[in-house]
Amino acid sequence: xxxxxxxxxxxxxxxxxxxxxxxxxxxxxxxxxxxxxxxxxxxxxxxxxxxxxxxxxxxxxxxxxxxxxxxxxxxxxxxxxxxxxxxxxxxxxxxxxxxxxxxxxxxxxxxxxxxxxxxxxxxxxxxxxxxxxxxxxxxxxxxxxxxxxxxxxxxxxxxxxxxxxxxxxxxxxxxxxxxxxxxxxxxxxxxxxxxxxxxxxxxxxxxxxxxxxxxxxxxxxxxxxxxxxxxxxxxxxxxxxxxxxxxxxxxxxxxxxxxxxxxxxxxxxxxxxxxxxxxxxxxxxxxxxxxxxxxxxxxxxxxxxxxxxxxxxxxxxxxxxxxxxxxxxxxxxxxxxxxxxxxxxxxxxxxxxxxxxxxxxxxxxxxxxxxxxxxxxxxxxxxxxxxxxxxxxxxxxxxxxxxxxxxxxxxxxxxxxxxxxxxxxxxxxxxxxxxxxxxxxxxxxxxxxxxxxxxxxxxxxxxxxxxxxxxxxxxxxxxxxxxxxxxxxxxxxxxxxxxxxxxx
Numbered sequence: 001x002x003x004x005x006x007x008x009x010x011x012x013x014x015x016x017x018x019x020x021x022x023x024x025x026x027x028x029x030x031x032x033x034x035x036x037x038x039x040x041x042x043x044x045x046x047x048x049x050x051x052x053x054x055x056x057x058x059x060x061x062x063x064x065x066x067x068x069x070x071x072x073x074x075x076x077x078x079x080x081x082x083x084x085x086x087x088x089x090x091x092x093x094x095x096x097x098x099x100x101x102x103x104x105x106x107x108x109x110x111x112x113x114x115x116x117x118x119x120x121x122x123x124x125x126x127x128x129x130x131x132x133x134x135x136x137x138x139x140x141x142x143x144x145x146x147x148x149x150x151x152x153x154x155x156x157x158x159x160x161x162x163x164x165x166x167x168x169x170x171x172x173x174x175x176x177x178x179x180x181x182x183x184x185x186x187x188x189x190x191x192x193x194x195x196x197x198x199x200x201x202x203x204x205x206x207x208x209x210x211x212x213x214x215x216x217x218x219x220x221x222x223x224x225x226x227x228x229x230x231x232x233x234x235x236x237x238x239x240x241x242x243x244x245x246x247x248x249x250x251x252x253x254x255x256x257x258x259x260x261x262x263x264x265x266x267x268x269x270x271x272x273x274x275x276x277x278x279x280x281x282x283x284x285x286x287x288x289x290x291x292x293x294x295x296x297x298x299x300x301x302x303x304x305x306x307x308x309x310x311x312x313x314x315x316x317x318x319x320x321x322x323x324x325x326x327x328x329x330x331x332x333x334x335x336x337x338x339x340x341x342x343x344x345x346x347x348x349x350x351x352x353x354x355x356x357x358x359x360x361x362x363x364x365x366x367x368x369x370x371x372x373x374x375x376x377x378x379x380x381x382x383x384x385x386x387x388x389x390x391x392x393x394x395x396x397x398x399x400x401x402x403x404x405x406x407x408x409x410x411x412x413x414x415x416x417x418x419x420x421x422x423x424x425x426x427x428x429x430x431x432x433x434x435x436x437x438x439x440x441x442x443x444x445x446x447x448x449x450x451x452x453x454x455x456x457x458x459x460x461x462x463x464x465x466x467x468x469x470x471x472x473x474x475x476x477x478x479x480x481x482x483x484x485x486x487x488x489x490x491x492x493x494x495x496x497x498x499x500x501x502x503x504x
Contacts, residue, residue, distance in 0.1 A: 262461025
């Protein structure tokens with residue numbers, strides 16, 4: 001078998017691979033995104049060809065033209081190694097949500113614990129002093145599974161192809177978290193933890209354990225493995241610390257994970273008589289409504305567009321992403337870009353603000369159509385465009401989220417005025433311009449004074465659940481919870497369709 005050398009810059013990595021190997025496989029560990037899971041459906045896994053030859057088929061040429069990329073660029077998932085290559089991958093910085101608030105309600109314990117928010121996009125681990133509730137140190141990483149798809153469905157599909165794929169996703173997730181914990185031990189001269197507690201969505205819960213995820217992809221979308229579980233650190237090959245229990249908290253259901261369980265705890269929903277609403281605007285659009293007596297929760301298909309997924313120039317909240325629009329004149333604006341670099345695409349908040357600007361200035365109408373009927377896309381910068389399909393994707397996400405909130409209120413049989421606080425969390429929640437999203441027809445009935453932003457509700461709740469004195473609260477939430485299945489509500493389709501259009 002003929003072999004070739006592939007050098008990756010600026011990382012300085014060199015690989016020797018067989019002829020015909022996909023560049024996607026070569027770049028799995030090089031922080032390259034494959035949002036569609038490497039199916040050639042998004043055109044976002046771009047690399048610059050510095051030396052060597054990589055042939056292109058018509059599909060790749062079409063994607064490069066659509067993205068406005070010159071001849072030296074290639075899409076990794078559509079390319080194979082056929083020569084000695086030198087490639088350059090874009091280096092980016094990820095905006096990762098965290099906070100270091102001290103745990104205030106607990107009975108002190110001895111030693112240190114670690115709280116881990118296992119997100120689909122990012123993972124955050126924090127060492128907590130169990131004696132005083134203080135955060136000692138924080139470590140964060142991009143979830144390495146992202147190279148198998150930015151969305152959960154792509155990872156499920158990959159895991160379902162064969163058992164080895166499932167074990168691979170399990171191995172790289174455990175390895176990433178283990179590496180983070182090792183970093184924390186070295187930086188803080190800690191030789192042991194009393195416990196490690198993890199929270200995440202249902203798929204992360206299953207993949208960390210190595211559970212089969214096929215049931216999450218096919219009707220009736222039910223899993224029998226939603227309970228919390230405990231593994232020993234030695235079983236995870238985390239031999240750099242003394243043996244300790246590693247617990248993944250239980251899911252609320254097969255659709256909603258322990259990240260929302262922790263969010264409910266973080267916002268104090270089950271501690272009071274007053275009604276509170278938690279809305280997680282991350283990879284999925286999940287929400288919970290309730291008080292100390294009863295919690296109703298659900299999940300909507302709103303997250304992907306709000307994180308830039310399925311958007312032609314969509315991207316994560318990393319350097320080069322347009323995240324806001326600032327009006328500097330009656331008909332002119334300035335794009336705010338993460339890292340103050342050249343614009344490369346749109347993250348979730350940027351998508352919202354661009355659509356708001358275009359609607360306000362008449363480039364699109366209340367139906368979401370472009371007012372110039374000869375156009376199917378609008379150029380924002382030299383490299384970034386917004387297509388009619390992008391606007392439709394946003395409208396579908398907006399309608400799903402709005403319908404979810406409305407039906408949750410109806411199912412609980414309370415009015416908007418009875419809600420004391422509305423908490424936004426998740427990747428988009430902290431960057432959301434509330435006034436602009438309201439003008440697009442979402443969350444219009446909530447007073448701004450009632451809206452609270454939680455930097456990372458999952459991590460905050462996970463810190464609280466490190467303490468034995470707070471464990472009874474998990475039992476309370478699970479005992480009083482109820483899942484609201486939106487797709488079974490006969491009025492869902494009507495409410496959904498009403499919410500697609502923008503307000504007049």
